[in-house]
Amino acid sequence: MSLELRGLSVDIAGRRIVTDVGIAVPRGSFVGLLGPNGSGKSTILKTVYRVHRPAAGTILLDGADLLALRPRDAARRIALVAQEFALEFDFTVREMVMIGRTPYKRAFGKDDETDRTIVDHAIERVGGQELAHRGFNTLSGGEKQRVLIAQAIAQGADHLILDEPTNHLDIRYQVEILELVTGLGVTVLAALHDLSLAAMFCDTVHLLDGGRIVAGGKPESVITPATVRQAYGADVLVISHPETGTPHLIPRRSAAGDRASSPSPVLPGPVRRCGADGTSQ
Amino acid sequence: MTAAPRIRLPVVLACCAALLLVTMTLGVAVGSVPLSPAAILRVIADHLAGHPRNTVADAIVWQIRLPRVLLAAVVGAALTTAGTVVQVLVRNALADPFLLGVSSGASVGATAVLLFGVFASLGIWAISLGSVLGALGAMAAVFLVSRKGRALAPTQLILCGVVLSALFESVTSFLIFRGNPQATQSVLFWLLGSFGLANWPQLPIPAIALAVAIGYLLAQGRALNALAMGSEPAASLGIDVRQMRRNLFIVTSLMAGVAVAVSGVIGFVGLVVPHIVRLMVGSDHRRVLPVGVVFGASFMVLGDLLARVIVAPQEMPIGVITAFIGAPTLIILIRRRPYLYGAAG
Numbered sequence: 001m002s003l004e005l006r007g008l009s010v011d012i013a014g015r016r017i018v019t020d021v022g023i024a025v026p027r028g029s030f031v032g033l034l035g036p037n038g039s040g041k042s043t044i045l046k047t048v049y050r051v052h053r054p055a056a057g058t059i060l061l062d063g064a065d066l067l068a069l070r071p072r073d074a075a076r077r078i079a080l081v082a083q084e085f086a087l088e089f090d091f092t093v094r095e096m097v098m099i100g101r102t103p104y105k106r107a108f109g110k111d112d113e114t115d116r117t118i119v120d121h122a123i124e125r126v127g128g129q130e131l132a133h134r135g136f137n138t139l140s141g142g143e144k145q146r147v148l149i150a151q152a153i154a155q156g157a158d159h160l161i162l163d164e165p166t167n168h169l170d171i172r173y174q175v176e177i178l179e180l181v182t183g184l185g186v187t188v189l190a191a192l193h194d195l196s197l198a199a200m201f202c203d204t205v206h207l208l209d210g211g212r213i214v215a216g217g218k219p220e221s222v223i224t225p226a227t228v229r230q231a232y233g234a235d236v237l238v239i240s241h242p243e244t245g246t247p248h249l250i251p252r253r254s255a256a257g258d259r260a261s262s263p264s265p266v267l268p269g270p271v272r273r274c275g276a277d278g279t280s281q
Numbered sequence: 282m283t284a285a286p287r288i289r290l291p292v293v294l295a296c297c298a299a300l301l302l303v304t305m306t307l308g309v310a311v312g313s314v315p316l317s318p319a320a321i322l323r324v325i326a327d328h329l330a331g332h333p334r335n336t337v338a339d340a341i342v343w344q345i346r347l348p349r350v351l352l353a354a355v356v357g358a359a360l361t362t363a364g365t366v367v368q369v370l371v372r373n374a375l376a377d378p379f380l381l382g383v384s385s386g387a388s389v390g391a392t393a394v395l396l397f398g399v400f401a402s403l404g405i406w407a408i409s410l411g412s413v414l415g416a417l418g419a420m421a422a423v424f425l426v427s428r429k430g431r432a433l434a435p436t437q438l439i440l441c442g443v444v445l446s447a448l449f450e451s452v453t454s455f456l457i458f459r460g461n462p463q464a465t466q467s468v469l470f471w472l473l474g475s476f477g478l479a480n481w482p483q484l485p486i487p488a489i490a491l492a493v494a495i496g497y498l499l500a501q502g503r504a505l506n507a508l509a510m511g512s513e514p515a516a517s518l519g520i521d522v523r524q525m526r527r528n529l530f531i532v533t534s535l536m537a538g539v540a541v542a543v544s545g546v547i548g549f550v551g552l553v554v555p556h557i558v559r560l561m562v563g564s565d566h567r568r569v570l571p572v573g574v575v576f577g578a579s580f581m582v583l584g585d586l587l588a589r590v591i592v593a594p595q596e597m598p599i600g601v602i603t604a605f606i607g608a609p610t611l612i613i614l615i616r617r618r619p620y621l622y623g624a625a626g
Binding site for chain 1: 368372479497502504507510511513516517518519520521559564567
């Protein structure tokens with residue numbers, strides 16, 4: 001087992017946010033944390049990368065206590081790809097990626113040839129050569145996310161923590177970013193918002209509600225109308241993705257039956273509907 | 282918008298060093314008795330050789346202008362470095378070394394000395410001691426009040442700093458209100474900042490203290506880059522964020538306290554010069570910090586020179602000059618490079 005959370009509980013400001021969570025992340029796998037806002041996904045991830053201290057439980061990296069490692073040693077093994085953000089003071093893309101080398105450098109340590117090669121490769125890996133001298137704040141959301149992945153690559157860690165990396169991204173970038181990450185061959189623990197997307201990319205998922213795991217396992221066994229209703233309080237249909245066969249969520253309007261029996265009472269005049277090709281019919 | 286690849290650091294540093302040399306030479310040369318660079322060099326050489334001459338030039342250069350220029354350079358470097366770091370510490374472009382209450386705390390101490398003769402037995406050291414104690418008190422108060430759990434969160438730090446500053450300022454106002462009118466004049470002059478009291482005996486201790494602090498912060502360049510992304514990315518990069526924030530807060534506060542103790546509250550340098558430097562060399566702190574040291578020193582020496590000559594034989598408070606130069610410079614630069622300040626978001 002590459003990364004393992006055992007009986008993890010986390011308190012923030014005296015309140016228990018995460019209770020007795022156990023998650024196993026086998027080497028090379030992609031494990032997803034699902035759950036509504038405030039269910040404790042981010043808190044679990046932040047405990048893994050040392051923002052929070054666990055109130056109880058342990059985090060094991062290759063069987064050894066992760067939190068007993070020096071911070072810089074842990075950072076050489078586990079990197080974070082955060083949600084996109086803006087910088088107060090803009091760095092160029094290359095400078096951003098070079099920051100990934102931080103855990104390898106001492107005070108006054110200069111960037112050497114190795115660092116520069118690693119950074120170049122990382123930028124290339126995410127297809128960011130054109131962006132190298134751009135300011136990070138000038139990039140689009142998808143481009144920023146690629147740069148943050150390049151930074152994590154430069155960090156040389158074999159574990160990646162993703163905290164809702166596809167938030168605010170267009171559909172094209174959502175898929176692109178997750179494919180990029182899966183292609184890296186590293187072990188991934190990710191908090192994901194979009195259940196259908198999670199089902200396409202995760203080997204295992206854990207569904208959280210109120211800081212506890214309510215279901216865990218293969219996406220098709222975890223993502224069901226019943227569990228989604230229980231955790232999210234939402235009414236959904238779950239179909240099988242025609243290409244991947246993974247569970248795919250279709251939202252339902254509340255009291256859909258009522259509306260079906262009395263068509264569009266709120267829309268007077270000609271009813272406009274969108275066709276499958278996006279044109280108005 | 283594609284930024285050009287950066288100019289190499291040694292080139293920028295060499296240019297700034299040349300600028301510093303020019304401004305320092307001017308700072309010593311210009312005054313009611315103008316002196317040539319050659320005359321200045323001779324005086325300095327004589328002193329370094331150990332047999333100073335008893336000339337007017339010697340008295341002017343060695344006793345008056347040189348210590349003043351050196352002090353201005355050290356304080357300029359220190360305020361710039363501290364300002365750059367505080368802006369990262371609180372993740373706010375509007376921050377400066379005096380934001381976190383230090384200068385207003387120091388003002389309380391210095392005002393008490395000037396108006397009520399506290400520590401009178403210590404002679405020339407009384408004001409410095411008063412302001413250092415005031416600065417330490419303010420630092421401790423801000424630290425204790427803004428601590429959330431065990432961490433110093435940026436927003437808490439700013440809010441508590443600003444609120445306590447206001448409180449200390451009202452204490453200073455109260456002291457001035459209760460003090461005698463003649464002394465009030467000297468308090469006001471001190472509050473606006475001046476290097477007029479520079480002298481050799483008082484130079485070494487603050488200069489060494491500030492130099493050590495600058496050295497410490499220069500060593501943090503890479504870690505500051507990580508911290509500039511935010512506490513959480515920094516933590517994931519192996520930075521002990523809590524400890525780093527605490528250390529940066531203490532070191533920058535001490536620097537601001539020492540700077541205020543030797544030269545009063547010289548505003549704007551710690552706010553504006555870091556931005557000017559970032560606009561010149563980008564935001565990588567391994568470039569910003571060293572360039573800021575040299576450029577900040579030049580800026581302050583030039584400011585002090587202008588403060589002496591503009592209304593000669595009177596002397597203008599240097600805070601007036603730094604604001605007059607700094608504000609327009611910064612506005613021009615910001616308008617040319619909007620993205621640097623998050624305008625994209």
